[in-house]
Amino acid sequence: MPLLKDGKLIEDPWTHIPDEVAVPASGPVIVGLKRWREERDSLCKRKDPVGVRLKSNHTAGDVADDLEHLGVVALAFPAFTDGRAYTNARRLRERYGYKGEIRAIGDALRDQYLFMQRCGFDALEVRENETEKNWQEATNAITVYYQPAADGGKTALQRRHPPAA
């Protein structure tokens, strides 16, 4: 599956390892939360990086203490209408200071890309026919924000009342 990373379509360097499949000795892998918890020590010893997949009913707090070991936190959208991952992404960035990749997996509408970007997602697994142009257009469609969020974008309020120099 192609990956949109920082707006560029790239070959995904990471491999999703389903729960019932053994973790390969090398190569960057993304595993489920349960496996991460059970095999944490051995996974940390791998020379290649590890990421964790969170379902939408998991919370950012579930991995808060592990973030230094994680190259990716993948947040699931089981349906585009399930908005829990937005909160999890913001908490990862804003509360826990996570600097690694936060990627969206699952069902997404193009018109949600901007919300994702603002909440701290920097990567998105997309369908074959998705284009960089679509990402560009979607994330530039609205340029005024009323809410402070994880991207640190200037809000309308900050533009109206710039801090005294």
Added chain:
Amino acid sequence: MYHYDELDQRLVDERVEQFRDQVTRRIAGEITEDEFKPLRLMNGLYLQLHAYMLRIGIPYGVLSSVQLRKLAHIARTYDRGYGHFTTRQCLQLNWPKLEEAPHILAELAEVQMHAIQTSGNSFRNITADQYAGVAANEIEDSRIWAEIIRQWSLLHPEFSFLPRKFKIAVTGSPRDRTAVKFHDIGIVIRKNEKGEVGFEILVGGGMGRTPMIGQTIRAFLPKKHLLSYLEALLRIYNLMGRRDNKYKARIKILVFELGIEELQKLVEDEWNQIKDGPLALPQDEIDRISNQFAPPQWKKPQAARLGAEVQRLKNPAFADWVNVNVTGHKQPGYAIVNLSLKTLDAPPGDVTAEQMDGIADLAERYSLGETRATHEQNLVFAYVQEADLYQLWRALDELGLATPNVGLISDIICCPGLDYCALASARSIPVAERISRRFRDLRRQNDIGGLKLKISGCVNACGHHHAGHIGILGVDRQGEEFYQITLGGSADENASIGKIIGPAFSSEDVVEAVETIVNTYVDIREEGEAFLDTYRRVGEEPFKERLYPELTDAAA
């Protein structure tokens, strides 16, 4: 009123272009109806029983005459020449065409309006007191805070896909006119014991198939923390609100399942982490918005005020209208005028394009060019000089908008029902019309006094029947329309949920049943006692006995 600055305008303009592109892609077949549906819903465009329906947001119900004329123009040009005011102070158009929807939104943007989030599982139109800024006993103008929340809640990146829709109301008066306790979040402007103004925050009120009254989650919140507290509360709801069943997805169910204390604790924990961050409101932004709602330069009461008094004595129809539709104002020499949209000629809340133009003209002449929509589906002129009342009454009468029934039994809240709505079980508009005809005698209505009758065409309760002193709910019984009656509901500061009085009535019998209820009240009331007070004093029994003599006889 609030005027967009360059940023507010840019957002709305960009949104129009975004939607234009989405509609173009849909018409070209590049996206399916399933993919398009959430996009159109996020711009207020529903697919109803017979056609599309566009719901236009009117923040806290306030319209300038320029905006109202634009709505008239849109109704005339793109629809069938009328619009319908809703219980969220919005306006619905019932017959727009999909391909013209982007033009309508572009025209709205020209007058600082839009239809964003009038549908979908996010924040709906923020409502406030229709007498804000002019009510005599008001603590503070609720429009200021509704506007601050409007901006924060618009295209919120984290909360655009909540478990379910989310409704917020703000009231600044001890006397609640916003149904604040029936909202997901109700905000009541309060003074604390030190005399500081802040907010009481209520949560978990709602109607629908599980009516609940909002509970206090915070007794006093300082002003500058309003948005951070709301963000904390919404964050807990976004994570914990149920998503497995849409009928259990509103925050009221979370409050019920967790309990208010547990929810309060979770919210306080979250809030403590973010309250001093960038959501803390700077005083200069509060001032910037407050200034736009500053009171006008009041004029001295004119001697001509006496003229209105004389007319009142000479003209009983004018006197009736003043007694019923005109309310006291905080400023001497001024009055608040209610325009009734409950006539015998049209469904409750409907106005024609010609009436909209006429209202816009009158608002300019008599009320500083501003009109307000109420959640009870009427309109308000908030700045009328008493000296002008007689002239205004004559002009409103010509427009068919001077029916003196505001707050009386024929001032019915009513959903569109099966005449328009795809969800409805039964018709509601024809029932409202038949009840209004039955009680058309104004002297009788006045004798009955204050009585709120509300009709919903299905359990979703858009017609607020749970909060009606008399509530009527349309149900479908094997293809036949029946109507269940509840008594004792109230949407004010002493909110209560109506109780089902007994078996439902056929469409044919429901008006007679209302008649029986009203006659029972008239027979047993004490001197000067309103319907709701009588009901609360005597309970349901006397009404039940008269409505279902056969049932109560059998039980005896």
